Amino acid sequence: MDFERLLCSTGPHEGQILRPSDKKHPHKVAWIHCVGSRQVTPGGNSYCSSVCCSYTQKQVILAKDHLPDMHAKIFHNDIRSYGKDFERFYQRAQKLPDVHFIRSYVSVGSEDPVTGDVSIRYTTPDGVVEEFFELVVLSVGLVPPKDAPRFSKVFGIELNHHGFCKVDPFNPLQTSRPGIFTSGAFQGPMDIPESVMGASGAAVQASFLLKSRRGQLSEDRVYPAEKDVSEEEPKVGVFVCRCGANIGRVVDVPGIAEYAKGLPNVVHVEESLFACATNTAKAISDTIRDKGLNRVVVAACTPRTHEPLFRDTLREAGVNQYFFDMANIREHCTWVHSKEQEAATQKAKDIVRMSVARAGKLEPLDEFSLPVDKTALVVGGGIAGMTSAHTLAEQGFETYLIEKASDLGGMASRLHYTLEGMDVQVFLKELKKKVYRHPKIHAITDAAVTGVDGYVGNFTTTVKVKNRVRTIKHGAAIIATGAVEYRPTEYLYGENDKVMTLLEMEGRLAKQEEKLLAADSVVMIQCVGCRNEDRNYCSRVCCSGAMKNALKMKSLKPEVDIYVLFRDIRTYGFREDYYREASNQNVKFIRYEPQDKPLVEAREEGGRSFIRVTAADPILGRNLELDVDAVVLAAAVIPSPGSSEMARMFKVPLGPDGFFQEAHAKLRPVDFAAEGVFLCGTAQYPKHLSETLTQAYGAAGRALTLLSRDTVVASGAVCDVSNDACISCGACVSVCTYGAISFEETPRGRKARVNAVLCKGDGLCVAKCPTAAISLSHYTDGEVFGQIDAALETV
Amino acid sequence: MAAPSDFKPIIVGFLCNWCCYGGADLCGVSRFQYPPYLRVIRLMCSGRVDLEFIFRAFAKKADGVFIGGCHLGDCHYNPEGNYDALGNSFVAKRILENVGVDPDRLRLEWVSAGEGIRFAEVMNEFGAKIKNLGPLGSSEGREVADLQAGLEAATQLVPYFKLVERERFRVPKRTEEGYREFFAREDYEPLFKELVLDKLTMGRIMGALRAGEDSAGAIAQKLGVDPAEVARHLNLLSQQGMVRIDGSQVQLALAA
Structure with missing residues (x-):
């Protein structure tokens, strides 16, 4: 935080990086990760602070911008770039010249009395090194607010054992006391997007309790009367x-x-x-x-x-x-x-x-007002879609829930328990029941969206159900189409029945399948199908998934040997405790480098068929051979197959990894730039169940703010026709598929006329009109010519 | 020929608000770097880009013109104006070529709002291309004033081009393949030449005559048009009573 202030143009040195002690520009800077987080000492903060890895990378990038000749070393444990686009961000920091990421514990030595530099000792493959740095930045973790205990007393809400707000795992915005909700980092360390999603989600839950009084305190904003400047020169x-x-x-x-x-x-x-x-x-x-x-x-x-x-x-x-x-x-x-x-x-x-x-x-x-159709459409009947739909319906809005499968449930039907030990199937069954029975939810299964027309407040979506086509009119839409598990092509998957994915393992554990429980040893391989060239992102959930299933297996069969081959363990937040628990229960963690992936071969020796996994252990510096009975692959979470088609119909973008691209990564994580369409769940990016729930409430909240209005304001930037110039050639009429232009009889013959309510302001007709009779306000020929001429004035 | 190294091109860019402009924004947010040549004009749809915008930019000595829209099939608008941008770019390139502007100075690309990196790649690539071509006129080996005269003639004919496009060149299939096929069709070429390019050449000849040229040879040289072509057009113009030919001397009929 101190360093962040230094970087800031409103900071103590107006954005210049100066060493606090002697106001010198530092050229050698060290960052030390996990200070005050992931502590093993009794009474220390055992959790991971979730945000510091990317935070440090941001600071390194900015500092490098300020001080191009800076040499930086970042001493880290696991790099937890689990957020959307964080992996690329990490790579960007890594690629900067003279910036080195070093995986090592450190000890801070002494300060040189003359130079004021500080020495740091760290380990390299060649042994311990001591090096002096001009500035050392500590990535200090997050702690609960100081007055959390007082807060807890005043509001009568419980705190968890870390001192953060205790929440319901199946509604992470709900505190221990009904009617009191929470959002943001009071729930535990979290980044901006999750906080924003939570804020919107908490608001919608609070608004449900207050729905009978909706709008009673709202005041229309009154603007001063508009000045007529038509006679004035531009000022x-x-x-x-x-x-x-x-x-x-x-x-x-x-x-x-x-x-x-x-x-x-x-x-x-x-x-x-x-x-x-x-x-x-x-x-x-x-x-x-x-x-x-x-x-x-x-x-x-x-x-x-x-x-x-x-x-x-x-x-x-x-x-x-x-x-x-x-x-x-x-x-x-x-x-x-x-x-x-x-x-x-x-x-x-x-x-x-x-x-x-x-x-x-x-x-x-x-501008003019258009009525809002107070119906919602939710695409995708998984946990995200069902939660959004149910939230909207509970607030009194008719909601259509479109699911392509024959039953609701989505990915959650393959999940059985959470890391915290909650029963997903019980929750899912309950939620499905609530959704199916809700009089305001029209759940349509075996259905596919085939077309979307219209605009914010007034969409018309066609849905194909078996062989019938239905048309649904709605004012808002939520895309909750989820994601799927990658089907590995590596590590003998599909060739050998001892190799399975994490989700398959979960299913088998839930059934207490004998064959799996017969295994005396298991290898789990992390990052299968992602964090690579094809999929340059982290699937976020698999590290915790590995802990969950390793612990479950251990609870069913304590003597089993489990080895987890990983690149970075990304059990962010309170999930870190389960990593420690797994480690305490003797689950072995062995790191591998992406260029040195484990080798997997099926073998048959002495009448025993097993799988030999060979992995290079960077700590021991030699190859390990593990002969095991089962191999579990943490297969990537990948975008749902129909995403690009869905994106096209709703006219919303996909990001480079094929997930839906929200309007703003930090500030508008459930909105699209296209108004009236919202987003939640793993369609946006892989995420945990609790995060999906938060975002689903958030998306419902955003849709609610739209649906609770009676009108939406339509832009004044629409087309208009000058009758004098119109030769009624029909060029404009034929290109406008909105049907906004039609011919009208006038005393001077047939002329094109624009219906401003239907006009969307694309201006295609203007580019087609041979006589410049039609014009698009705010993007007129004159305005564009002015810009062209000004752009080239100095040439 | 190689452009001088201190040449700083100006590229006028027409970006659709929903995709390419968003891509350019994301490119900024992601801090991907590209050369500072582009001057952006934000429009709601790439289909709004009038042929006249393109000609005007070049007439004002833009070194390049860039049009950025949504990927085909992804247009924000129902009428899918990006297909029209595609059609327009084919037509504009032919006209630019006719008046002597290297058609490679016009570039149309699809960039989605999620493709910040792609925007930077396109800008780096197109920027380098224009930098390499040098200032307008240099790679063409033509006087800028002559190019401007041609662009002026083209601008005059924009209303006519629009009518012809509507009457004769409507692309039946709204797919990229459909557009490429249409513009590659055998019968398209002669028809386009007859209806568009010949009219344009005649307009340019009249312009040259107005500017004081007096022989077929001088006109051909000035316009960068094959002398035989010039002679053919002069013949037609004289049959229509637009020009008078007296030996090697040519005059505007009205001026006589």
Whole structure:
């Protein structure tokens, strides 16, 4: 945290990394992982703090940006890059020049009295090394809030033995006291996306209790009356955001501001540290009013996330919100040209110039309201989909639940117990019953979505059920199509019946299958089919899955020998306790390197058929031969086969690994950029049952905020036809498959007319119109020409 | 020819909001680096990109034009405007070639909002390509003013191109294969030449005459068009009474 402050442009040295003791730029920096977490000492924090591995990697990447000649060593135990895209993030940190990840315990030696450097002793394959570093950063773990015990007393909620909030394993947002919910790291160490999902999920559960009073406290926001500026010359205000160091460190912000002052129509220019901060946005509103601005350009980040916020700023100032343009100088400039500061500054000036040119041509537009169909559609009848559907139905909304199989359940029907020992089948049976019996849930099995039409608030989805086609109208949709287990092609899977996947092992253990229990020795191989070139991600659940099944097997047959061959053990959070438990029960953990995978061969010796697993032990430095009776593969969790088809129909994206891509990895983990469509469960990324439940509540919560409204606002950026220029050729009518354009008889003959409610503003018709009779507001030819000309003005 | 190393190309990019713009954003979020040549204009759909946008950008001396849309089949909009962007790019490239602009300076790519890395790859690759071609006109070996005159003639004809496209060149199958097949069809080529390129060449000849050229040879040289082609068009134009030919001298009929 101290180091994070140093990196921050609002920090003590305005983003310069200076050593606290003598304010020198450090060039040799060490990070030490797992400080205060994963402790084995009595009374220590035994759990894993979940976030520090990626946190450290972020700091290394940022520090390297600040100090390009920095040498860094990161001393770590297991690297736990279990989150979505974290594996790639780890690789990025690893690939930086002069950055070395070293798997070693360390001891911090002494401080050199002259230089102030600190020595660290660590082990290498060649023995113990002592090295001096100018700065040492400790990846200190997370602990429960100081006043947790007081909180627990005041609210009458229990804490768990780690001192965090105790939750119901089958509803991780529910505290021990009904009516009190929790979200975020009070449940235990967690990252931003899980916290955001939980927050939304806790809100929806609280809102269920309050549903009879819904909307009673809501107040409509009142905006000042809109100023008519049609007679005014454009008066453009330009606000250049530094975004902390994100923009300010790469480009010359004062230079850009100075440049903007000289652009046509610009009457006011200002710099800000964070334009999106509430107080800054308020100040922008005031400035608009005080300076009489009628056009605003904010040079900052992407309009895809921040345009709504600044449009609101304009409304607060009594200016039509369409008089706004964002110059994206972060995502499209400073973040992608961070090494070319001069060229990036020039480009940022060009981007601002284009925006100012566009702003001068913008026109005021009115938005209009469309009714919301208060029905939800949930695709996927696993735990995620059922939980979402049930939550929405309980709140009084008709919900259609579409499942392709003949019964609900999904992947959970193959799960039998959780790491914490809960019975999944009992839970599942209960949930299925609640869903099937709920009068507001229409569960449709053996069904496939074949088409999706419409838009937020008003979708029409066609579903094929056996040989019948049904049409369902709904206002919101939740995609919960899950994931599947990878079918290994390696390690004799499918060739030898002694080789099985983790899920298969779980099934056999649940049945107490004799053949498996007859095994005297078992090898479990982790990371099968992922963390490789084909699937560059971690399947997140398998390490804990291995612990779960190893412990289960041990409980059924204590004398069995279990060997787990792993790359990094990723039992994050409280799951770490089970790793320790497995280790205490004499489960052997042997690490392997990806380039030196275990070898598996079926053998027959002395009348015994067994499997010989050969693994290189990096600690002992030699090959181990394990002759065992069963081999269990932690097969990857992979995207469900119909994902790309589903993504296409709902017009939402998939990420590089084939999982659905949420609108924002951290801040909008259950939304899609396309409005009205939400996401939960393993369709987004592999996750544990408890995490799936949290996200399912979260997605329901997001859908609920939409469905509880009577109307949605539709953009004013729609098409319009000039009757004078229309030659009624029909080019526009024929391309508009929304049916938004039709011919209308006028005194001057047949003319095309746009139904603004149906128009979605793609502007295809405009590109087809030979006489430029049809135009798309906010993206007119004139506005685009202005941008083209401005882009090339300096050429 | 090799471009000077200090050449900093300007590429005008038309990015659809839903996919490619999102991909460019994700590219930024992921800090993938690419050269600072692109100037982005955000549109809601790649199908909104008018032929005129492309010609205007080149006429204003853009070194490259980039159009980025959703993958085919993934368009955010029901009318699937990215197919029209594909069709337009085929047509635009032929017209650019006709007026002397290297068609490789126009690039259409599909990048989804999840493909930050792909956006960087495309930008690195296209950026290097344009850098290598050098400033507009240099790889073509043509005066920029001549290219601009050609682009102006093309711009004048955009309404006509749109009508012809609608009447004669509607692609029957909305698949990538369908588009590629259509534009590779045997009967497409002569028809496109007759209906589009010949009209364009005639427009350019008239433009050259207006600018004061006076012989068929000079016109051919100026426009970079085969002299025989110029002669054929002049003949047609003279039959229509648009020009007067007097030996090797050519005049606009109206100017006489």
